[in-house]
Amino acid sequence: MFLFQTLELLRMVDTKAIGKRWEEMETDVLVKIFKELNMIQLTPVSLVCRSWRLACSDPFIWNTLDLGLLESNFIQTRALPFIWVDERSDRRLTRILRMAMALSCGNITTMIFHFNLYMKDEHLNYISERSPHVRRLVMPAWNRITRVGLVQAIRRWEDLESLTMPSIGHPSYIMEEISRSCKNFSHLKVMGTFDVHFASCIAMHLPKLKVLSLRCSIVTKEALLFILNCMVNLEVLNISHCLLLESLVSGRRQIRSELDQTIFQKASHMRDFLYCQSSSCIACRRMIEDEGLMRWYRYEAWFWRQDEVSSLDLGEYGRLFDKNCVDRLLSSDINF
């Protein structure tokens, strides 16, 4: 047994075993080292030599681009699109995206943006062209994106499986395009309000949807029942900390603080029905304080990133875009 082992190990001996040259370092070790660097630190690394340049774009480093620390410099306005973003902010975003696209060589499969990152069509266009294999997109701010821009991007992202989006007034065009272009689409998270119109768009265009999270949104009881009745393929539904609005006979609406038996009965066919309507839960209390439209900016930075559904939860920020990057970019703005 011992002899066999020795022979096996000897067979693995590299003739240059005690060599000092970093050129011989295995790619998977190099990739582990580079994963500790942010994208600004990675840039010079990709200029060192061919093997290092290749290692810099490895999917292990780039599978997730989390720009959750990047926000636009903006003010709210009274006219459409209700947001004004300063030019330097836009240029800063452009620089970061150019850097990321160049270094990642199309290996990004998950992209995460902050709810106060207001990108324009040109940014969306740029990333959808250079990262065509995105499978998961978290982009909660659509104020400055046009329908055309969004549709064009979705068309390029044929592999899209999961989307986190803000609540929008007329979602059918988006659902239509997803159903047309994204054959593997299965996870949707909506942040904001969810009414029966939204529910019917989803039911009509995304009948194969498996996972839906509406956590911390205002959901009408009609919409909830519509989903439960029509979405037979839905395996996971998350309505944790949602404010449930019920229409009364008088035409007024009131908040239901409890789910009734019919809802539980209809939800029983699903694998996971996640709910939380509790006066002792912090998230629920915040929803009530904010009257249903959660003011995420008031709370902890990680709070909006959470989801009880693990495939929709966002976790830690990752190294690619860290506080260092934010500071460095802000300080170099002055040179502009």
Place this chain on the structure above:
Amino acid sequence: MGKTIKLISGDGEMFEVEEAVAFQSNIIKSLADEDNADDCIPLPRVDSQILSKVLEFCRKHANSPSVHTKFAAIPSELCPKHDGSAAGASSSESSSAHSETCRACYDAVMKLVQWDLEFVKVDLDLIHHLLKAANYLDIEDLMFMAVEGAANAIRGNNPEEIRKLFDLENDFTPEEEKEILKEYSWLDDPFEP
């Protein structure tokens, strides 16, 4: 002193260490698990100088919580104070409740991290060997620290500086280099640390 393992380096030197120390390496652990009358494991790819450094690291880490371990998972046996009564936790949840609030555990891990950082604050040559050894022997904590050591050496340097440090040759053609630099025009000064 518990059961010991004998390790033989590539240049024929024998090291006898406790199991707990040697078993930091998943490879050594799996080799030793097999029925081995001699209890002697050859490591032809690691020479004695490196192996002794690796074992120094493993000795330090043998009875400490891993730097990776979230504090909640540190079992109370590893606590320096060996005091499992933090916050009056019941015995069934003693493990997690213990270390989340235990100052001694937190301090111990922080001290270990400090030691590790000093350990890898050495020349890149040693880091290079440690990386290869940690990869070959599958020692998670050593890999983690050696990776951090290498990353530290890279941060803040421009390509030429990195090449000098790591003794690497620029194998791009001048045309290739020009093309790449064009792509990277987003930074006002791409090589500013």
